[in-house]
Amino acid sequence: MRTHPQIRGVTLFVAFAALVFTGSIAVAADYYAGKTITIVCPYSTGGTYDRMSRLAAKFLPRHIPGNPAAIVHNRPGAGGVIGLRSVYKAKPDGLSLIHFTSPMVVRSLTGGIEDIDFKKLTWLGSVGGAHYIFAIRSDRPERSIQDFQTTKTPVRVGASGPSSLLTQAPKFLQRAGKFNLRLVPGYKGYNPMALAMKQNEVDAVSTAGVAIRVNTATREMHKDGTIKLVLSMGGAPPPAPLKAEVAALPKFVDAIADPKDRDAWVAFSGLLSASRPFAATPGLPAEPAAILKKAMADMMADPEFVKTATDQGFVLNTLNSQEAEKLILSVFNLPAEIQDRLKALLK
Amino acid sequence: MAFEAFFEALGITFTLPVLGGMLLGLLLGLVFGAVPGLNAVLGIVLLLPFVWTLSPFVAFAIMLSLVSAVHTSNTFPAFFFNVPGSPSAAATILDGYPMARNGDAARGLTAAFMVSAVGGVIGALVLLIALPALQPVVLAFAAPERFMLVVLGILMISFLSGVKPVKGLLAGALGLWLGTVGQDPQLGVARFTFGSDYLLDGLKTVPIIMGLFALPEVVSLAIRGRIAERTHVDMGEGFRPGLRACLLNRWLVVRSAVVGVVGGAIPGIGGTAAAFYAYGMAVQGAEGADRERFGRGEIKGVIAPESANNASAGGELVPLLAFGVPGGATSAILLAAFLILGVNPGPEMLGEKLSLSFSMVIVLVLSNLLATAVCIAITRPAARIAFLRSNLLIPALMLFVLFGSYVAYPHPYTLVLTLAFGVLGYLMMRFDWARAPLLVGFILGPLAENNLAISLASYGAAFLVRPIPLACMAVMALVVFVAVRRGMVRK
Numbered sequence: 001m002r003t004h005p006q007i008r009g010v011t012l013f014v015a016f017a018a019l020v021f022t023g024s025i026a027v028a029a030d031y032y033a034g035k036t037i038t039i040v041c042p043y044s045t046g047g048t049y050d051r052m053s054r055l056a057a058k059f060l061p062r063h064i065p066g067n068p069a070a071i072v073h074n075r076p077g078a079g080g081v082i083g084l085r086s087v088y089k090a091k092p093d094g095l096s097l098i099h100f101t102s103p104m105v106v107r108s109l110t111g112g113i114e115d116i117d118f119k120k121l122t123w124l125g126s127v128g129g130a131h132y133i134f135a136i137r138s139d140r141p142e143r144s145i146q147d148f149q150t151t152k153t154p155v156r157v158g159a160s161g162p163s164s165l166l167t168q169a170p171k172f173l174q175r176a177g178k179f180n181l182r183l184v185p186g187y188k189g190y191n192p193m194a195l196a197m198k199q200n201e202v203d204a205v206s207t208a209g210v211a212i213r214v215n216t217a218t219r220e221m222h223k224d225g226t227i228k229l230v231l232s233m234g235g236a237p238p239p240a241p242l243k244a245e246v247a248a249l250p251k252f253v254d255a256i257a258d259p260k261d262r263d264a265w266v267a268f269s270g271l272l273s274a275s276r277p278f279a280a281t282p283g284l285p286a287e288p289a290a291i292l293k294k295a296m297a298d299m300m301a302d303p304e305f306v307k308t309a310t311d312q313g314f315v316l317n318t319l320n321s322q323e324a325e326k327l328i329l330s331v332f333n334l335p336a337e338i339q340d341r342l343k344a345l346l347k
Numbered sequence: 348m349a350f351e352a353f354f355e356a357l358g359i360t361f362t363l364p365v366l367g368g369m370l371l372g373l374l375l376g377l378v379f380g381a382v383p384g385l386n387a388v389l390g391i392v393l394l395l396p397f398v399w400t401l402s403p404f405v406a407f408a409i410m411l412s413l414v415s416a417v418h419t420s421n422t423f424p425a426f427f428f429n430v431p432g433s434p435s436a437a438a439t440i441l442d443g444y445p446m447a448r449n450g451d452a453a454r455g456l457t458a459a460f461m462v463s464a465v466g467g468v469i470g471a472l473v474l475l476i477a478l479p480a481l482q483p484v485v486l487a488f489a490a491p492e493r494f495m496l497v498v499l500g501i502l503m504i505s506f507l508s509g510v511k512p513v514k515g516l517l518a519g520a521l522g523l524w525l526g527t528v529g530q531d532p533q534l535g536v537a538r539f540t541f542g543s544d545y546l547l548d549g550l551k552t553v554p555i556i557m558g559l560f561a562l563p564e565v566v567s568l569a570i571r572g573r574i575a576e577r578t579h580v581d582m583g584e585g586f587r588p589g590l591r592a593c594l595l596n597r598w599l600v601v602r603s604a605v606v607g608v609v610g611g612a613i614p615g616i617g618g619t620a621a622a623f624y625a626y627g628m629a630v631q632g633a634e635g636a637d638r639e640r641f642g643r644g645e646i647k648g649v650i651a652p653e654s655a656n657n658a659s660a661g662g663e664l665v666p667l668l669a670f671g672v673p674g675g676a677t678s679a680i681l682l683a684a685f686l687i688l689g690v691n692p693g694p695e696m697l698g699e700k701l702s703l704s705f706s707m708v709i710v711l712v713l714s715n716l717l718a719t720a721v722c723i724a725i726t727r728p729a730a731r732i733a734f735l736r737s738n739l740l741i742p743a744l745m746l747f748v749l750f751g752s753y754v755a756y757p758h759p760y761t762l763v764l765t766l767a768f769g770v771l772g773y774l775m776m777r778f779d780w781a782r783a784p785l786l787v788g789f790i791l792g793p794l795a796e797n798n799l800a801i802s803l804a805s806y807g808a809a810f811l812v813r814p815i816p817l818a819c820m821a822v823m824a825l826v827v828f829v830a831v832r833r834g835m836v837r838k
Contacts, residue, residue, distance in 0.1 A: 045392055045680050051687065054395060074392075079535065082548055156805055162535035184804040185533045186797045191682075192614060195670055199489040201805050216692050217670045311689050 031094075031288060032066035039278075040098045042083025044076040047189060048214075051312060052127060052276060053099045059305040063298035064291060079163030080104055081113050088116050092281045094288025097124070099278050102328045103165050103271045109331070110343050119332065120282035122289050123325035125296040126274040127309070129236025129317045130208035132169050133246065135218070135227050140203050143230055145177070145255040154182035158193035158202040165275070166190060168346055169206040169233060172268065175345045176261035177252060194218045197227065209238040209246065214313040231255075235272025236317040264341040267334050274319050274327045293321040349701065356705035360713075365408045365706070368401070372409035373714055376416025377721060379433070383424050383557065383751040386433035387417040391680040395687070403688045404706050410684060411660075411707055412714035414677055418618070418657045419463045419718040422649075423729060426452050426459075428744050430561040430751070434552055434790075435656040438622040440560055441783055442641065442648030449644045453727055457589025458646055459653040460722045462600045465593070466654035467715030469604035470611070470661025474668075475708040485666045488613045491810035494798035495819035496613070497791045500620055502823050503627035505784040506830040515784045518775070522788020523795070525550055532797050545760045554752040554761050555789060558768025561748045563776045565769075568737045568744070586723065592646045599629060599647060600654045607655030611662025616794075617675035618659030623787050625655035631826070642781075661711055668696045668704060 037060070041053040050072070057070040075083035080100050090096035105118045140155060142148050148155065157173070160166040167185060174181045184202050187193040194217040196202045205218075212218045212229075221227040229242070232249040253269075256262040280292055299305050300318040309316055319327065334342070359365060379390040390413045398406040421432025422439055429444040431437040439459065446455035488496070505519035506512045528539045529549030540546035593600060603625035610621025629651035630641050641648050663678040670692075673679040685692050696704045752765040775782050802810040810816065 045388075045683060047683075051683055054683075054687070076548070079530075082544060085544065161530070161532065182804065184801055186801045186804075188532075188797075191673065195485075195614065195666070196489065196801075196805075198670065199486050201489045201801070214686070219691075312686050 030066065031291065032064050032068040035066070035068045035095060037061065037064075037068050037070040037095050037097060039070060039072050040083045040087050040096065041072055041074045042076060042080035042098065042100050043074070044189075045074050048211075048314070049099055049101065049276075050074060052309070052314065055305065055309055055312075056097075056099065056127075056278065056299065059299045059302055059308075060295055063295040063302070079107075079161050081107075081116075081163070084113075084116060087279070087281055088121070090281045092283040092285065094280060094284055094292055097278055097280050097292070099276065101165060102126070102275050102277050103168060103268065104163060105271070105328055105331055106168070106268065106342060106346060107163055109339050110346050117282070119329055122280040122282065122284040122292070123321050123328065124278040124280060124292050125300060125321045126277040126317075126319040126324040126328075127300060128276040128315055129273040130165075130210065130275045131235045131238035131242075131246065131315075132165075132206060132233035132269070132272060133209045133212065133229050133238070133242075133249075134173065134204060134206045134231035134233060134252070135212060135222070135229050136204040137197060137200065138225055138228050139200075143228070145231070145250055148173075148179040148181075149177070149255070151180050154180050156184050156201075156203045157181045158187050158196055158205045159183045159185040160187050160189060160193070161185070165272075166193065166205075166207060168268075171346055172233075172265055173206060173231075173252070176258070176265055177255040178257070179255075191215060191217075197221070206233065208235075209242045210313060210315050213239050213241060234269040235275070236315065239313075239315045260338060260341045261345065263334075263338045264345055267331055267338060268342065270327060270330060273317065274324045277324050277328060296321065352701035353705045355702040356709060359404050359702065360408070360706045360709045364402070364405045365710075368405040368408040369412040369710055369714055369717075372412030373416045373717055373721070375409075376413035376714075377420045377718065379413065380417035380420030381423045381432050383428070383430040383432055383561070383747045385751070385754065386421075387414045388676045388680060389754070390414075390417065391677065391684070395680065395684060398684055398687065401688075403690050403703055406684060406688055407681075407703070407707050408710045410681060411710045412718075414660050415467055415657070415711060415714040416718040418467065418660055419460060419715065419722055422456060422459045422463070422653060422722070424747070426456055427729075428561055428740075428747065429564040430744075430748065431556060434556065435618040435622055435659070436652070437556060437560075437619055437786060438626040438652035438656075438783070439649055441626065441652075442643070442645050444564070445642065445644035446646070446649065451644060454588040454592065455644075455646060455649050456726045456729070457586050457723055458592040459649045460719045460726070461589060461593045462603075462650045462654040463657040463722075464715050464719035465600050466604040466607055467657035467660065467719075468712050469601065469654075470608050470658035471708045471711035471715070472661075473605075473608045473658075474661040474664055474711070475705070484609065485612055485614070485669060487815065490798040490801035491806060491813050492815040492819075493613060493616065494795055494802055494810075495816040496616065497620070497795040497798065499819045499823055499826075500624055500627070501784070501788050501791055501795070503631070503826055504623050504787040506826055511779075512830045514780050518780055518782065519784035519788040522785040522790075523792040524788075525555075525785075526789045526792025527796065532793070533800050543760075545758055549793070550764065550789070551752075551756045551761065552790060554756065554765040555768050556786065557748045557752045558765040558770075559772035559775075559782050559786060561744065562765070562769025563773040565741055565744055565748070566773055567776070568741060593650065596647055596650050599632070599650055602628065603651040603654035604658035607658030608662035608665075610655065611659030611675065612665040614666050614673065614675075617663065618656045620787075620791055621659045621662075622652035622656040623783070625651040631829070657715060661708075664707065668692050 039053045039057050041050045043049045053072045057072050061068050061070045075086055087096045087098040107113050108118055142151050157170045159170055170183055173179045190207055190211045193205055194215045198217050231252050232246050233252040238246040256265055297320050375390055379385040391410050417433055421436040424430045424432045425436045425439040426443040426447045429440050431440055501519050505515040528546055530547055531538055537547055606625045607621045610616045611618055629647045663675050667673050667678045673682050752761050
């Protein structure tokens with residue numbers, strides 16, 4: 001029996017494609033089979049980045065052929081630089097990943113981590129962003145943008161280490177928004193800062209909306225009216241329970257008079273939309289890079305992952321590898337004068 | 348409602364999964380406490396990936412019993428190797444190790460374990476009864492209060508733990524300076540790091556403890572031949588004299604437990620510092636010959652810190668349950684576990700989740716009692732370690748020291764750091780300098796610095812005239828006055 005040449009061609013093509021496909025699966029499965037992926041969390045245990053790293057350690061391997069094991073290694077210190085550097089300098093074998101806060105890329109501009117080129121990292125995607133909010137104790141009289149700019153008594157705002165978003169955000173309020181603030185740095189993360197607000201040690205905090213919801217002290221203070229949300233600073237969409245309230249708030253961008261300051265803030269707040277990226281070592285070969293990017297996308301679409309993360313208070317605004325990379329690295333495409341302004345504002 | 352919740356908690360706690368979980372946590376805790384370098388934080392971190400699918404009752408049974416058991420079994424290496432099994436037993440070595448050297452290990456350990464149980468139970472009960480009442484205490488200790496409390500702690504230990512207060516003060520100052528190595532917490536500027544990434548994160552506590560306290564003992568052990576100075580294996584009765592010592596010092600046990608609860612409840616202070624406070628108070632309360640025995644195997648020097656460090660576990664849960672703010676490193680991990688399990692710490696722990704709160708208290712009580720029973724049961728055989736020959740002990744001790752340091756911070760420099768502090772520790776021991784003030788200065792120094800910076804930024808110099816800082820200053824003046832007066836009398 002003679003077969004039609006076209007059918008033969010199609011059959012051959014299908015057979016070849018099937019061979020390539022199964023072969024690639026076998027190669028992929030071989031690549032990670034029996035291996036252990038280390039997800040470095042460059043912050044201490046117990047925080048939101050630690051918890052998300054642990055979620056990824058649980059869910060990511062399910063989407064990687066070969067079912068590798070995954071562990072979390074906390075390498076805190078120097079605002080996350082120590083952990084980041086360990087992954088940056090690791091062997092490019094697809095076994096070292098990192099989950100960190102994207103505004104850290106700004107430190108390439110402000111100095112201190114010149115040995116790290118963020119453009120060389122292998123970006124895998126971002127699991128979420130943050131919507132930043134300025135919240136103040138109700139016993140302070142200021143409510144509007146003008147109140148903060150003209151108040152005679154500086155508003156005490158909690159801050160953390162120099163490279164923390166909890167410090168960078170109020171610096172923008174103070175320097176770009178000309179708010180009369182006195183920064184009180186030294187809090188090791190948001191939890192002690194929230195307690196300090198309850199103790200009336202600080203008047204205000206500038207933080208992610210999700211932190212206000214997840215932290216017991218601020219959630220209760222918000223509920224009973226001890227603190228008020230007064231300003232929406234931007235970033236990813238706010239958590240659902242705060243959506244209506246945040247929509248009615250004045251926008252920080254409207255408080256910035258200087259156009260260059262405004263551009264700098266817009267660029268910076270863009271990073272907040274992809275503030276929870278995962279990345280791997282620079283120079284990763286195409287094969288493990290493709291496997292990891294696909295696995296990350298599959299994990300972010302996994303209903304069980306979404307439910308578990310949402311139950312833990314995370315707001316998932318996921319971005320795939322390309323979207324996350326484009327957004328995060330956009331800082332380096334800014335005009336030189338805006339980059340200089342960013343440096344000056346965050347110094 | 349409270350009674351219903353309590354009986355519901357009892358019913359749930361005495362089910363097979365919860366009791367099984369408690370037993371598992373207990374066994375793990377006994378090992379993590381007894382092996383230097385392993386500690387409660389590491390234990391809970393390792394458990395975290397496995398608690399996802401468990402009910403909160405089972406998950407917290409495992410984790411809390413692990414913490415209680417660690418606080419109890421960490422006394423063994425403190426007695427035998429001059430190494431705290433975990434940092435919270437650091438104060439125990441001051442008199443625990445001398446007791447072992449005096450051939451009095453069985454009595455000392457029994458007393459230590461019994462007061463650990465009492466302290467742990469007091470901590471749990473305080474948590475149960477006074478959770479709402481302790482909330483104002485937590486709120487009253489803002490940065491100025493924490494700063495003055497920390498300075499008071501450093502001063503007390505510097506003056507009280509050695510024979511010569513000036514040497515103690517200098518050692519404390521050295522510890523404070525060592526605590527500044529790394530990044531400035533406010534400005535992020537590197538200090539004394541000499542361009543090293545390793546030092547950017549600061550010096551590490553575990554290698555310092557191991558080097559400062561354990562390595563000098565290896566040298567000394569090599570010279571002496573065995574831990575106990577007596578060669579005759581006569582440990583005497585362990586249980587009865589230990590029990591007698593606890594009963595005789597019952598108020599010290601209670602006082603120290605209260606110090607432990609309060610120390611644990613104030614975020615940032617924690618069990619290690621609380622144990623040193625309790626030790627300092629025990630020394631301060633002793634008179635004449637009693638006082639001279641501290642540091643040479645005085646049982647009160649074991650009872651006070653052991654009661655405090657077990658009680659601190661209950662105390663640490665107060666700010667965690669009340670405000671979702673961890674009191675120390677262990678409760679920071681517990682907070683993560685709460686959130687992973689979908690439990691929100693805060694008012695609901697006193698409302699709809701009251702039965703879970705009660706269950707946690709019951710687990711704390713039971714696990715403290717069980718850990719103590721197990722430790723007492725193995726005390727007599729364990730106390731024989733003190734009479735083993737050095738050629739058996741030294742390799743094991745070196746392994747523990749280097750492994751413990753490396754596990755805590757896996758980097759080749761960690762071993763260099765451990766050895767460097769070993770040399771320093773040996774010199775301090777040789778020239779009769781107390782090592783505890785150095786350790787306390789190092790541990791509490793960063794806390795003091797950070798809280799001072801926050802106090803100045805938030806309150807200005809006015810922070811000094813708040814009531815609690817004023818009271819702390821008065822106590823400091825008293826400590827200095829008593830120390831100077833005693834020094835003059837001695838001359």
